[in-house]
Amino acid sequence: MAKDSLTFHEVKIFAEHKQTMGHINVHLHSKRFSENIVCDNFVTVENDTLSVEDANLRVSFKFKDLMFESSTCRNLQYDRRGELTFTVQADKPNSETVSVAHRNHDQQDQYVREIKTYQDRCYCNVCGKKVLKDSCHFLRVMPLPSDNWSDFSDMWFCHNHSHSDGFGDTTDHKMSDLELKPKLKDCFVAETYFLVHSDQISPGSILPVQDACLSCRRCRNILGEVMPEKNGQSNGGGKIFKMLRSSVCFSPDLNFPDKEALQFSKEETECMFAKLVMEHSRVYTSFKLCVTTSTDRKQFDCLMWIIDPNLMIFTGSSNSDINILTPFTAVKVLFKTILERGASNESTGWKKDNSIHMITLPHSSCLSLVKILIDNCKTLPMKSRKHQEFNVGYLKFQKKANLPS
Template identity: 30%
Template sequence: METTQKLPKFFATWSNSSNILNCIIESKWIQSSMDVVMETDHIIVSDGESVCKIELPGVTLLPDTCRGLKLVSATELHFSIKGQLLQGDELLQMKVKKCSLQNETVETIQKLQNKWFCAVCKQKLLTDRSILRRVLPLPSENWSDLADMWFCHNHGNEDQPAQKQGRLLPKENECFVGETFVLVARKHVNSADVKITKTGAVICKRCGRQLGEVMESHNGTSFQDGVIKFFLHTLLMKDLRFADLIKQDSSISNRVDLDRFFSGLLQEQSEMYASFRFIIESRSDTVTENSESGVSTCLLWMLDSNVQMYRSRSGSMLKFDGNLQVAKTSVIKVLFKCQLCGSNAKRPPDHVTKSLISLWRKDNTVHCFQLPHPVFLQLIHLLVQNCKTLPCSQRYLNGFHMSFIGNSESSS
């Protein structure tokens, strides 16, 4: 009976500044006597019994520049080589538009009004009668810290609890747009297509994806007075025709949607605040004995916003013809370290992480911003899963986990 063996894995990152391709071949059968032959358009690896040809799309290699060939652990072969990108295949410069995502969303809603759809299954979310006469951008999350300098006599909010003061919530026919979410009155949401759970999660009835959460309004939590917070990355705002609604578009996936959203958010924050280090926070509704507060924190260090990554596709040796298929992707390379709270904290607080968080807070070059808790958990899950796909030697650096986020213009 013919047995199936896993293919060796190829991983490489392209440095645009030095035109160097840093390569790793990962396999359980790597030997010190393995031969590596460099050609201008491919790499050949052989161990005397089998030969593996690795073709790299869009790059011309310079064989004489190969250096640093060494074994790292028993399963990884490292080396680097210079090369040139083929004409028409240069790295995309992921520059943030001068018009911010927030202002762009405001203009889109003003134009399209109630044409909001689930980004995965294209289920319509707002009622056909919804008319949004006022669409306004929200100030940054820290605006309420200075609210006492802007307003006098609390503008009639004396009866509200302290934790509700300073919140801006839309009324009927209004929509408020934040950096990562949009707020709309609950009565505008199509209750036939959107389900609201007992915990306040807003779920698409067709595909089961969480679209947002319910916020308590000024007047309570009744159906008529409630406010819905939709997460921006879950929405598709577009003038879709009937044929578009019934057509299944397999190119839209939750993973691609998250990559596009988070890569755009990080690059916009970096451009606006000239920072490459971020403290990302989220407040959870549940607090455990192990957490001193209901705030989860992620330290994120953006190392490079435009890395070209080459990775071999998964497969087996059963039908292997000697050519290893390699996919090319544009990614953001990051380091991260997080401290979770509430029901998501499976371990007690790490004092080293807590001290590092405190140190970053005192550094004025570090930018801090907040995410809704479900979106924060999606970001952490994405970073952890991407970290697991890296070679073992690349997953950890100076006390941080290494990961990546796919750029919105990435291709394979």
């Protein structure tokens, strides 16, 4: 709801329907509401339509799948910047019971099936350059457990583990030091990335490795990262590459998909993060999450508080006629990010808090997540973008995945 691009007659609307509470918060913004404009403005709420009118013009917004109770309108507030806010009771006509559980491992299993089917047709998501070899054929495509599986593995055994070093001596290893590493013909799939052997990468598809980052040679898109040497060495030699799910795509066509498919992938990335956040919140029964990076020598910590797991958002703008608003579903969060090592004392306190669940992601994925949150924060009304020292943002679910059965 940035006001810089508003014309005089244009009205912008941002509305949040809290489905569990049965009311909707409406934010209207227009230069016609400014105290410098001498005219009478009327806002009318009736059935499923909200109208703004004066002596010269009438603008109406029709809310899809929503009915207002006009007599419950309350909390009317006016801002001199031209913003008008109020709350009104609203319900879905069909009175459906809304599910808020989003099963992220279903998405992971679907990605495993996709890689098995189109494993040699992996492309950069930006320019379409082929990433994996034409001869790439995995014997095993397997889902990975959660990133912190090894932290609890010591509780699975009642004895110490020791391994011979070949000279008759034994060395003790903690299970928490172990990593799952794919062999040449393996592909291990996580929630936001997959692991492959470096020999499966198509020659000339990536730039020489710098700072552990893997970049597309054609468009410089960040495709992933090299696993650290201490655990990034496969059983058969060579390196292990961590390829980001948001940076590559597996296409069923011999030719790279069209531009519409690329634009859709941005929605897929945001939906992937939304499902990731909701799944970890559900499994670990925590509404406080801290996203940190698994990349060596990189600093990133983002504290997220889920304040509404299933919010219906209506947005639009117009200067005439009736406009139909179709909602999208999102998880609304408070977030605060630390990117510099100098502020590590605060992030250390987060990690020691038992009420905060940790999520570990590659550094590039962390940056993609915070960019989406910042971009979505900018779409909120000005006075709704901050809460104390936290920023306010949201992550959208795809329309086809909004209300899983």
